[in-house]
Amino acid sequence: MVYAQILINSILLGGIYACIAVGFSLVWGVMNILNIMHGTFLMLGGYVTFWMFKLYGVDPFLSLPVSAVTMFCAGYVVQRGLINKIVRAPMFMSLILTFGLQLLVVRLAIYFFTGDFRSVQPSYAGFSIPLMGLSIPFVRVSIFVLGVVLTSILFWFMGHTRTGRAIRATRMDLDSAQLMGVDIGRIYAITYGIGAAAAATSGSLVSVGFAISPVSDVEFLSKSFIICTIGGLGNITGALAGGLILGLAENFGALYLGPGLQNAIGYVLLILVLFIKPSGLLGRKGFE
Amino acid sequence: MTHESLGGESLLEVRGLAGGYDVVQVLWGIDLNVREGEIVAIVGSNGVGKSTFLRMLSGVLPHQAGTITLGGESIEGMAPEGVVAKGISHVPEGRRLFAAMSVEENLLMGAYARKMADQELAADLERVYGFFPRLAERKSQLAGSMSGGEQQMCAIARGLMARPRLLLIDELSLGLAPRLVEELCGFVRQINEEGVAIILVEQDVLTAFELASRAYVFETGRVTISGTSDELLANPQVKKAYLGM
Numbered sequence: 001m002v003y004a005q006i007l008i009n010s011i012l013l014g015g016i017y018a019c020i021a022v023g024f025s026l027v028w029g030v031m032n033i034l035n036i037m038h039g040t041f042l043m044l045g046g047y048v049t050f051w052m053f054k055l056y057g058v059d060p061f062l063s064l065p066v067s068a069v070t071m072f073c074a075g076y077v078v079q080r081g082l083i084n085k086i087v088r089a090p091m092f093m094s095l096i097l098t099f100g101l102q103l104l105v106v107r108l109a110i111y112f113f114t115g116d117f118r119s120v121q122p123s124y125a126g127f128s129i130p131l132m133g134l135s136i137p138f139v140r141v142s143i144f145v146l147g148v149v150l151t152s153i154l155f156w157f158m159g160h161t162r163t164g165r166a167i168r169a170t171r172m173d174l175d176s177a178q179l180m181g182v183d184i185g186r187i188y189a190i191t192y193g194i195g196a197a198a199a200a201t202s203g204s205l206v207s208v209g210f211a212i213s214p215v216s217d218v219e220f221l222s223k224s225f226i227i228c229t230i231g232g233l234g235n236i237t238g239a240l241a242g243g244l245i246l247g248l249a250e251n252f253g254a255l256y257l258g259p260g261l262q263n264a265i266g267y268v269l270l271i272l273v274l275f276i277k278p279s280g281l282l283g284r285k286g287f288e
Numbered sequence: 289m290t291h292e293s294l295g296g297e298s299l300l301e302v303r304g305l306a307g308g309y310d311v312v313q314v315l316w317g318i319d320l321n322v323r324e325g326e327i328v329a330i331v332g333s334n335g336v337g338k339s340t341f342l343r344m345l346s347g348v349l350p351h352q353a354g355t356i357t358l359g360g361e362s363i364e365g366m367a368p369e370g371v372v373a374k375g376i377s378h379v380p381e382g383r384r385l386f387a388a389m390s391v392e393e394n395l396l397m398g399a400y401a402r403k404m405a406d407q408e409l410a411a412d413l414e415r416v417y418g419f420f421p422r423l424a425e426r427k428s429q430l431a432g433s434m435s436g437g438e439q440q441m442c443a444i445a446r447g448l449m450a451r452p453r454l455l456l457i458d459e460l461s462l463g464l465a466p467r468l469v470e471e472l473c474g475f476v477r478q479i480n481e482e483g484v485a486i487i488l489v490e491q492d493v494l495t496a497f498e499l500a501s502r503a504y505v506f507e508t509g510r511v512t513i514s515g516t517s518d519e520l521l522a523n524p525q526v527k528k529a530y531l532g533m
Contacts, residue, residue: 162400169386169397176384178348181372181401181450 005134006251012140014247016205019147020220021227022154022239023198029234030171030191032091033083036098038199038224039217040105041071045200046207047113053120060120060208061142067204068197075196079189087188102217109214119211143205150201154194155236167191171234226266230273232283241282245269296323298360299485300376300454305344305354308509314340316509317354322454327476327486329496329517331530332506338489339381341506342456345487346378347371358454372401377452381459381489383443387432391423391442394431398449416445419475437468444475454485461492473499493530497521505530 024038048067052058078101086093127138158164169177170187178184206212206220223246231242246266253265273280300322308314314337322328330338343349345356347368356363363374377398386394395416399409417424420441426434431442440460447455460476461469469492476499480486490496497503497517505513505526513523520526527533 162396165389165393165397166400168389169400172386172388173384175348176380176386177397178368179346179372179378179380179384180397180446181369182397183367183369 001133002255006255007248008134008136009140010248010251011244012137012144012247013251014244015144015147016140016202016209016243017223017227017246018240018243019151019198019202019205021224021231021243022151022236023195023202024221024224025228025231025233025236025239026154026167026198027192027195028228030167031083031087031094031188033087033094033098033192034091035192035195036095036102036221037078037105038195039219039221040102041075041196041199042203042206042220043109043212043214043217044074044105045071045203046212047109047118047203048200049204049207050118050120050212053122060122060204061146064146064201064204067200071200072193072197076189076193078196079192080185083192084185084188106214106217113214115213115215117211117213117216118207120208122208125208137209139209143209147202147205150198151236151240154198158236163187163190223266226270229270229280232280235282238280238282242280245281296325298322299324299326299358300345300487301355301357302345303355305341305351305356307344307350307352307354308337308340309349313352314509315344315351318506318509318511320504320511320514322485322487324453325480325483325485326502327480327488327500329488329490329500329503330506331490331493331496331503333491336506337509338506339458342378342458342487342489345371345456346376348378369401372450372452375451375453376456377447377450377454378456379443379447379458381462383439385431385439385442385446387430389431390428391431391434392427394442394446395423395427395449398446399451401450412449412451416448419448419478420445437464437472440464440468440472441475444472444479448479448484452484454487455479456487456489458489460488460490461495469495493526 020042024035027033027035027038045067048070049060049063052063052066053060083094083097086097125139129136129138129141158168166177166182166187167190169180170182170184174184203212227239227242227246230245231240232238246269249265249269250262254262298321302318302320305318306313306315318341330341332338340349344351347366347370358374358376363371366374386397392413395413399412422438423442423445426438431439434442444457457476460472464472473495476486488496488500497520500517502516503514503520504511505520513520513526
């Protein structure tokens with residue numbers, strides 16, 4: 001029974017992990033940018049939901065679109081105005097630039113929001129659904145379902161729309177995409193905006209079931225990094241697989257090794273995958 | 289000789305085009321023109337600037353000097369998306385298909401620069417599948433999994449989806465068996481007969497002269513000889529350097 005409960009918890013955690021990582025994977029895969037800002041957008045999304053709940057009593061699940069749209073716009077502007085200027089430079093440059101922006105935004109967030117941990121506590125926060133002797137936390141299930149739905153929408157968008165196709169084409173062959181008349185600067189900005197929106201949405205979800213502070217961005221960033229490396233870069237199914245694997249490993253690791261080592265397990269997995277299959281479990285060659 | 293139209297209206301006018309990559313100047317003042325509905329070949333050995341010239345026409349590579357006009361309108365300094373919209377479509381060397389996309393998705397990418405209704409898009413796909421029935425059979429196959437000849441067909445078809453007035457084809461015959469080259473030449477003629485002008489960059493000089501009505505010989509970034517294909521075939525220099533006669 002304990003195992004079944006842990007399995008359910010793992011899957012629910014894995015779903016939100018996948019949702020956290022998917023935007024990071026997209027940005028890295030398409031533009032070869034290690035986006036240190038990813039956790040920051042996630043944190044800001046969480047705060048959008050937190051403040052809308054705290055100040056105006058808006059249900060956290062209803063503030064998701066606000067969080068996504070504002071961070072899409074912020075991401076679009078950051079890419080168009082700043083990152084596009086150095087996107088042809090070695091990856092190191094984008095690392096430094098996004099790292100600098102991350103420091104700036106996080107310090108501002110500490111100044112304005114204080115460093116306290118915050119969590120959205122709607123009236124239904126404690127509900128759980130009993131099912132065959134197991135207890136299924138309502139909020140976590142909702143987060144999981146929404147995470148899966150939003151990731152599926154992104155998946156569909158990438159596969160079936162003109163812009164989604166252009167993003168994939170740009171990832172596969174930049175020169176060729178340009179010859180087709182793709183405005184690379186615009187596609188990059190849209191991609192980065194989508195990455196930021198995906199981060200912000202998962203941040204909003206995280207702020208309900210978990211807790212956020214301005215500095216929790218680093219924790220989510222490192223999780224995204226681990227998930228993408230395990231699952232394989234540049235594809236959404238890779239992020240899903242990586243998220244589920246990490247969720248399972250963390251929960252069962254905590255059971256056998258003790259909760260103190262829970263966060264170390266991800267890094268052990270990361271190193272193992274890098275040894276055995278550097279392109280990630282579902283990764284394709286060329287996207288390492 | 290295909291589609292005689294030596295008296296046609298001028299479509300592309302290039303004057304004194306020069307430039308290159310960073311500090312390496314590749315082109316030293318190219319003059320070239322293409323009339324409506326004409327096939328023009330550019331021949332020359334490796335590294336003389338043929339592909340660089342095409343890249344400058346399509347706006348991927350900026351040029352340092354010279355003018356480019358298409359149908360009397362300057363397309364200078366235009367970004368590639370602008371050039372495609374004006375009617376120049378570029379089939380790059382080595383096909384450069386989106387390997388992990390299906391054939392149909394590749395064709396849809398070809399039409400990216402033209403925003404149009406789904407019906408019109410579907411009609412254009414039908415038209416292109418009409419040219420290349422083999423692509424219609426394989427429309428859901430991944431482009432990277434096809435043979436070299438089929439990939440070249442797909443690359444040309446993708447170029448056609450932009451509805452170009454001028455199609456640039458870089459190395460049509462590269463790495464393909466003679467029988468396939470023959471087949472592809474047939475497609476190129478057919479496309480030309482529909483009124484699309486073509487610039488063909490080709491190392492296989494005989495193929496180039498067979499298709500084109502006129503040709504330019506590039507040597508170290510300059511045009512050294514130009515004329516009708518017949519004139520060039522009879523030119524002793526061309527015979528010696530490119531035909532081994």
